[in-house]
Amino acid sequence: MKTRLTCPCGEMLRGEDEDQLVEKVQKHLADNHPGHDYSRDEILFMAY
Structure with a gap:
C-alpha cells in the first residue's frame, strides 16, 4: 500500500x-497548485 508522496514543491504528504x-x-494541489489536477491512478503512480 502506498501512503506517501513528495510533491515537487518539497512538501511531504x-x-x-x-x-x-x-x-x-x-x-x-487545489490549495497550492491550481490547475494541476491528477487522478487517483496518477497520484498512486507517483506515491510510494
Missing part, C-alpha cells in the same frame, strides 16, 4: 491509507 493519501494530495 502522508496518509493512513491510499484513499486518505489521494484526498490529501488532491487538497494540496
Whole structure:
C-alpha cells in the first residue's frame, strides 16, 4: 500500500491509507497548485 508522496514543491504528504493519501494530495494541489489536477491512478503512480 502506498501512503506517501513528495510533491515537487518539497512538501511531504502522508496518509493512513491510499484513499486518505489521494484526498490529501488532491487538497494540496487545489490549495497550492491550481490547475494541476491528477487522478487517483496518477497520484498512486507517483506515491510510494
